[in-house]
Amino acid sequence: MSATTTPARAGTAPGPLRLTWLHLRYQFLETVRVPIAVLGNMLFPALAMFFFVVPQREVAQNPLWATMSVASLGLFAVCSASLFTYGLGVAEDRQLPFDPFLRSLPAGPGPRMVARIGNGAIFALFGLVPLILIGWLFTAATVTFGQLLAGVGTILLVSVPFVLLGMAVGYSLSAKAALPVVQAVLFPLAFAGGLFLPPQAFPEWLDAISQATPTRAGRDLLVQALTGEPAYGLAWVVLLGWTVLFAVLAAGAYRRDEGRRFR
Amino acid sequence: MTRTRPPERAPARADTPPVPAAAPDPGPATVPAVVAVRGVTRRFGDVVALDDVSLDVGPGELVGLLGPNGAGKSTLLSLVSGQRRPDAGTVRLLGGDPRDAASRAGLGITPQETGLPATLRVREVVDFVGGHFADPVPTGELLEQFGLADLARRQTGALSGGQKRRLAVALSLVGRPRVVLLDEPTTGLDVGARQALWDAIRAYHADGGTVLLTSHYLEEVQALAQRVVVIDRGVVRADDTLDAILRRVGLRRVALRATADLAAWPGVVRAERLDDGTQELYTADADELVRSLVRGEVDFHDLRIRGASLEEAFEEMVTEAAR
Numbered sequence: 001m002s003a004t005t006t007p008a009r010a011g012t013a014p015g016p017l018r019l020t021w022l023h024l025r026y027q028f029l030e031t032v033r034v035p036i037a038v039l040g041n042m043l044f045p046a047l048a049m050f051f052f053v054v055p056q057r058e059v060a061q062n063p064l065w066a067t068m069s070v071a072s073l074g075l076f077a078v079c080s081a082s083l084f085t086y087g088l089g090v091a092e093d094r095q096l097p098f099d100p101f102l103r104s105l106p107a108g109p110g111p112r113m114v115a116r117i118g119n120g121a122i123f124a125l126f127g128l129v130p131l132i133l134i135g136w137l138f139t140a141a142t143v144t145f146g147q148l149l150a151g152v153g154t155i156l157l158v159s160v161p162f163v164l165l166g167m168a169v170g171y172s173l174s175a176k177a178a179l180p181v182v183q184a185v186l187f188p189l190a191f192a193g194g195l196f197l198p199p200q201a202f203p204e205w206l207d208a209i210s211q212a213t214p215t216r217a218g219r220d221l222l223v224q225a226l227t228g229e230p231a232y233g234l235a236w237v238v239l240l241g242w243t244v245l246f247a248v249l250a251a252g253a254y255r256r257d258e259g260r261r262f263r
Numbered sequence: 264m265t266r267t268r269p270p271e272r273a274p275a276r277a278d279t280p281p282v283p284a285a286a287p288d289p290g291p292a293t294v295p296a297v298v299a300v301r302g303v304t305r306r307f308g309d310v311v312a313l314d315d316v317s318l319d320v321g322p323g324e325l326v327g328l329l330g331p332n333g334a335g336k337s338t339l340l341s342l343v344s345g346q347r348r349p350d351a352g353t354v355r356l357l358g359g360d361p362r363d364a365a366s367r368a369g370l371g372i373t374p375q376e377t378g379l380p381a382t383l384r385v386r387e388v389v390d391f392v393g394g395h396f397a398d399p400v401p402t403g404e405l406l407e408q409f410g411l412a413d414l415a416r417r418q419t420g421a422l423s424g425g426q427k428r429r430l431a432v433a434l435s436l437v438g439r440p441r442v443v444l445l446d447e448p449t450t451g452l453d454v455g456a457r458q459a460l461w462d463a464i465r466a467y468h469a470d471g472g473t474v475l476l477t478s479h480y481l482e483e484v485q486a487l488a489q490r491v492v493v494i495d496r497g498v499v500r501a502d503d504t505l506d507a508i509l510r511r512v513g514l515r516r517v518a519l520r521a522t523a524d525l526a527a528w529p530g531v532v533r534a535e536r537l538d539d540g541t542q543e544l545y546t547a548d549a550d551e552l553v554r555s556l557v558r559g560e561v562d563f564h565d566l567r568i569r570g571a572s573l574e575e576a577f578e579e580m581v582t583e584a585a586r
Contacts, residue, residue: 013368013397022394026383033382033418097378104344105395106367106438 019107023115031119038126045077046130054138064227066141068198071151071222074131076195078124078155079215082162083169083182085120090170091178094257109254117163121156128155143226150225158218161239164246171253189215211235214242295358297322297442297473298343303352305338312338314497315352320475322441325468327488327505328477335497336477340444343475344372357441368396371440373431373448381420385411385430388419389437396438409433409463425456432460436467443467445476449483461486485509515549515570518542519556521563529555541565 014022032038053060053069060066093099102112132148135141143151165185169178190196192206193215199207210216217238220231298320305313313335320326328336341347342354345361359366379388386402393399406412409429414422422430428449435443445464449457464487468474478484484491484505491508493501501508514532518541519525525542526534530552533545546552549568556563 013365014394019395022391026380026387026391029387030380030382097375098380099378100341100344100346101372101374101378101434103346104367104370104372105392106364106370107395108364 013106016110019111020114020118023107023111024118027115027119028122031123038123042127042130044080045073045127046134048073048077049131049134050138054134060139063140063142064229065198066135066139067143067227068223068229070131070135070139070141071226072195072198072219074128074155075158075193075215075219075222076190077127077131078159079162079190079195079218080186081124081127082120082159083166083186085123086116086163086166087169087173087178087182088175090116090167091173091175094171095175109251113167113250113254116167117160120163121159124155124159125152128152147226147228151222154222154225155218158214158222158239161214161243161246164243164250168246168249168253171250171257189213192216194219212238214239217242295322296320296355297324297357298475299353299355300339300343301353301355303339303342303349303354305342305347305349311497313342313349316494316497316499317352318492318499318502320442320473322473323468323471325474325487325489326476327484327491328475328494329479329481329484329491329508330477330494331479334494336494337446339494340372340446340475340477344370344444368438369441371435371438371443373435373443373445375431375446379419379422379427379430382418384416384418385422386415388430389434392434393437398439399437400439402437405433405437410459425452428452428456429460432463436463440472442473442475445474447478448476450478450480457483514545514547515568517544517546517549517552518565518567519544519563520565521561523561525556525561528552528559 049070053066053073058065059069166182169181169185173181192210193199193213194202194210195215199210199216199219202210211232211234217231217235220235221239223229224231296319298318300316300318303313303316304311316335316339318339328339330336338347342349343356343361345356345363345367348362354361356366357369361367361370383391385406389402389405393402393405402415403412406415409432411426411429411433414426419427419430428451432445432448435445448464449460452460461483464474464476474487476484476487488505491501491503491505492499493508520541524536525531525544526536528544530546530548531544532547535543537543544552553566553568
């Protein structure tokens with residue numbers, strides 16, 4: 001502080017933890033007050049489950065296959081929610097006039113980004129609830145309680161790189177540009193990662209590519225947590241590598257961003 | 264000018280924040296500037312929004328930034344609040360880089376009224392913004408001060424324009440800032456609401472706070488500021504006391520029809536002839552000009568007099584500068 005006449009001020013500036021908690025609470029409130037956003041998030045994976053898994057008896061009635069299907073669709077739902085919420089949501093937020101105001105408050109990008117990730121996780125969990133219920137009631141998918149907990153923990157960890165990728169897109173592009181980019185990223189990644197077709201059906205060359213994608217690494221880790229079917233050896237390394245890369249991209253995009261591109 | 268400045272109000276509350284005492288004599292060499300802008304240039308594509316602008320604001324000053332729309336006022340504020348980076352030159356806020364969050368701990372700014380998160384309640388927005396500061400004004404107290412206490416549970420989307428403005432200015436003060444940036448704080452408000460906001464800004468300033476406010480209303484700057492900085496097309500055209508600026512921009516426009524060309528009449532600073540034959544005469548003293556036209560038995564009709572608009576006053580300043 002430059003003014004020598006200023007006596008020391010009572011109270012200290014809130015630390016990063018308190019700021020993150022603050023942003024988490026208010027971002028949650030803002031989202032929850034628009035119920036359709038929350039409902040949409042819960043409906044999509046449930047509907048996909050009903051259309052693509054439940055009707056196929058040989059999948060639905062095989063405990064291992066059914067559990068894998070729930071895992072794949074769950075992961076797809078989380079990836080899609082992360083990429084859309086962050087890619088599109090952040091790009092839209094940046095066009096709101098409240099955004100430059102938030103950026104002028106004495107908090108760096110950290111608390112807002114971490115709070116966004118936290119909120120992404122919370123709403124992703126909401127989305128998983130109907131999926132898990134359908135898997136339990138209408139298919140042969142089975143897990144122990146411990147496996148379920150491990151699965152939920154894994155899916156939250158796996159969602160981090162996708163949230164970061166979404167933010168990198170959201171802070172780099174306008175909302176109109178972000179939408180096609182998110183779609184162009186999500187569907188190839190989901191397919192190559194074995195979220196639509198099981199990777200056991202892949203030819204060898206595609207399997208090799210698949211193992212380098214964050215979706216495949218995430219899927220196999222999730223399946224491992226839920227069924228005990230072991231993931232390939234490099235899955236954690238691949239996931240961590242993508243996480244670091246996307247974190248760097250997201251932070252760089254945030255720093256370059258100056259809000260709306262006009263004055 | 265007949266306008267009198269309302270008396271300064273005494274500090275409104277006993278528990279005022281320990282802000283630096285108002286410095287009546289800001290010697291630029293001794294008092295560190297709250298805002299220091301040095302040789303700043305900022306472009307948006309081909310458009311030069313700010314062209315080598317320098318500006319120092321000392322502690323306790325109330326500075327009005329005046330200029331037409333698109334002059335570069337908001338760009339300048341966005342640089343001071345760390346939202347943008349200059350292409351050239353340096354910006355310092357309270358001795359630090361405004362792009363560092365820590366430098367902004369003593370800064371308050373107003374959100375644009377249209378930008379309040381519509382689903383949050385008034386109390387929640389104040390709590391949220393206040394939560395970023397070490398020693399925020401208690402929410403109830405702040406809402407009381409701005410006459411928003413009854414609306415605390417209302418979602419901001421349901422507020423009227425005037426209420427949103429009041430909330431916006433309240434948000435700029437919640438962190439007990441040492442300097443506030445107010446961007447068009449009362450645009451579009453009725454007279455009563457505007458007076459109430461002006462009182463709040465004066466009270467903050469009387470407590471020792473530093474204010475940098477923009478407006479394209481001459482009247483607003485006139486009512487609040489002690490020092491006026493005129494910006495036009497990205498360049499500082501004038502930086503002076505309010506009175507000195509008023510003498511320069513306080514022109515009147517006298518429009519009339521007459522057969523004689525009055526452009527060279529004594530007291531006429533500038534004259535234009537419109538297509539319909541009307542002559543527009545700009546003068547510092549319209550009364551004296553009309554009296555002298557009558558004494559001179561000039562045959563005129565359709566006489567109309569009004570204050571020169573800000574645009575016209577700027578035009579005058581620019582041509583003056585070019586001479």
